[in-house]
Amino acid sequence: MNLINFTDKGLCCPQGDFYIDPWKPVDKAIITHAHSDHAYAGHKYYLCHHHTKPLLQLRLGDNNYESVEWGETITMNGVKVSLHPAGHIIGSSQIRVEYKGEVWVISGDYKTEDDGLSGKFEPIKCNTFITESTFGLPIYKWKPQQEIFENIINWISRNKENGKTSVLLAYSLGKAQRVLQHIKDTTQDIYVHGAIWNAHEALLNVGWNLPVVKRITPDTPKEALKGTVVIAPPSADSSPWMKKFHPYSVGVCSGWMQVRGNARRRNVDAGFALSDHADWEGLLQSIKATQAERVFVTHGFQSAFSRYLNEEGIAIAAEVKTEYGSEDEEAPKQEVDETKDEL
């Protein structure tokens, strides 16, 4: 029996009697991050990073949560467990699992570029690495974030000159906070959708220092919005909620915007290929840095990516089917007020 098994409830460590990001209710769950395809409701016990806890509380309500710092080791029935920064969103962590000298690392979702909020991804040496592959094709090659933010800022100022409101579509957990840091000075007021407001409040409450934003309510006067920036989740796109912003221009922040057809199909005015996932090179370099002999590839382009790893002799790789990838940038799924979009 492996240290980690792939079961129909999720990744399971039988020796330690816990699951990682399970999608069915279990007794003990270790959660990599607060996106809904990784953090499900109904578990009896949740272990996560300190920063993830308030986000889980926001999304799942009160539960039996325990949170730890990165690098702190917890022993569960002889299995040593520790969390390490994954750089994906606030609190996102890789899970390192060690038993009798054998080490597995489960990446969760990760990105290699430091966004200033999520902590810097650090590759952890291991025997077996379970990696995501959301953008596991060589066409995904991100521009440095500074360049993308410059483009976003220029787009906003052009909209301002044309008397238009800039509506930026960004996932409410992760992307929205990341973008906000960089555009906070572009207009007097930054307005946000309720979903983003909720995440914002939850983070402020636990002491995060985030820029000031205003929540859009039915009472927000139309005139106050003119020429400002509105950050909204992708689900708000083309909804009646947007009517208030007329005239406006829509910009989408998502790795999928790398491919022009996706921006065109979505009918957006501007696409910014800003992702919270590693690009092709990022994935490859991270995997090499773990020095893992074995790699399991989950959600994304798992078959192409694992084939490449095998053919190039980077690792012995296999693809694994999980239920991940229906949240954040990865794929579509309705959740409360937020639709995620694959394209």
Next chain:
Amino acid sequence: MNEQELHNEESIALQSGGLAMFAALVIQISSSTKTNDKLDALAEYFTLADDKDKVWVIAIFSGRRPKRIVSSTLLAEWCTALANIPSWLFLESYSTVGDLGETIALLLPDPVIKDGRGESLSYYLKKFIEIEKQDELVRKQFIIDSWQQMNHAERFVFNKLITGSFRIGVSQKIIVNALTKVVSLSSSVIAHRISGNWDPSTISFNNMLGDEVVDVDHSKPYPFYLAYALEDEPSSLGDPSEWQAEWKWDGIRGQMIKRNNELFVWSRGEELMTEKFPEYIILKDLLPDGIVLDGEIIPAENGKPLPFAALQTRIGRKNITKKQLTEAPISFFVYDLLEYNYEDWRERSLEERRNKMEEILQKINNNSIQLPPVIKFTQWDDLAELRKTSREMNSEGIMLKRKNSIYQVGRKRGDWWKWKIDALTIDCVMIYAQKGAGRRSNLYTAYTFAVKDGDQLIPFTRAYSGLTDKEFAQVDNFVKRNSLEKFGPVRTVKPELVFEIAFEGIAASNRHKSGVALRFPRMSRWRKDKKVDEINTLDDLKAMLNMYGK
């Protein structure tokens, strides 16, 4: 110019001119959804660009694409080598991106020279013509050198140009309107000047659009007048005696021109098709000089039209065999008279034009051209009865034209209407789903449908329109819950939902597993009342093919 603008990528591209400016234009146009934005972008380009580049832009956007100078296969091969990836990974990437030029632009390593050499659009297009016939090695060197000095956007348009696959959604109307902002000619004159036969590598912007025209192009067609579909009852059009009814034929809309004793046949897509239809050669002698006719290029035997499928055996063939000539003889069904005796007749009434057509056509007794009779009727109800026989006539329905109407430019409401017949339908099951376009891009709205063949399901068509937003949302939900497999953007779905597909025509096709190809398929009804075992069979489809497709 303020500092902010200087930082703006697109502004920089615009200032630098050259291919970068063209690339910026293409990106602006293809990413904007509003006609006005496209128009503004084009007008700005015409204001700033070099005259030589402008001519090329008019040419490219009006479908006068340069010939491809390299095959897609070679281009993919060179890119794969430069990107240092296995070829299966190139294909995997291509199937995700869906566009070869863009895939290559995304995969190529960063440029060697960062800010490019800023060559103009016309430089590249001249160069293409120059090297078109040269050795593969010469072309390869030129392409790789060019890639290494281009940014992503430039590479993208460059790839589209060299593979001859440049297609962009700019209507002639937008081009014309943008040009009215930079030249002092009326839009109808511009429309006429930029249509027809001209060579962007020899004509100058001034020759084409200056106040005086230097040389007259005898082949130049007029812009077509197009009808909207009639959605209301025809009685909404008022007094039937004010209307002329004709059968609507299903061929290729075309214009036949005879000037200076030369004959030219244009398709509506502004393709010169004279050579493709040897049947028309004789008309050079039979037609009076200085005449332009609007009509339908259509296969017909003894004055009776054959199904559209017959025409397909003739399209795209360079050499036409005797067999094709006898099996699908082409005729020209005249709709209208635009020029007579070198005089523009478009402002005259349809009645007057029709009388003249009858007079002209009476003198020509030849199978390769005919003036289909108008449909006689006094009551709208009578016409509705006649319309039911359309399919037997191999017609798509009826055209209604106001007798006093002039011949307008483009698609206009009011005077001309097409009143099409009800479509053919078939019940089938959805088996694949893909996300839609536009505002439906976050929903699975493009589906592939199958009919039964024994216990197998045979895919036979795709459709992505016809449901209400609410129905699309429901189907989308079903797709997400019942996906069996995922191939890139395509999901295999549990075969459960039954739909009625409506379509306009059916033809044999060996490119499709089912052996048939449908014309204009769309979902006409979601058959929630039907189960998968009640759908139509492949045999039903074949029976329809026999009845309507032969």
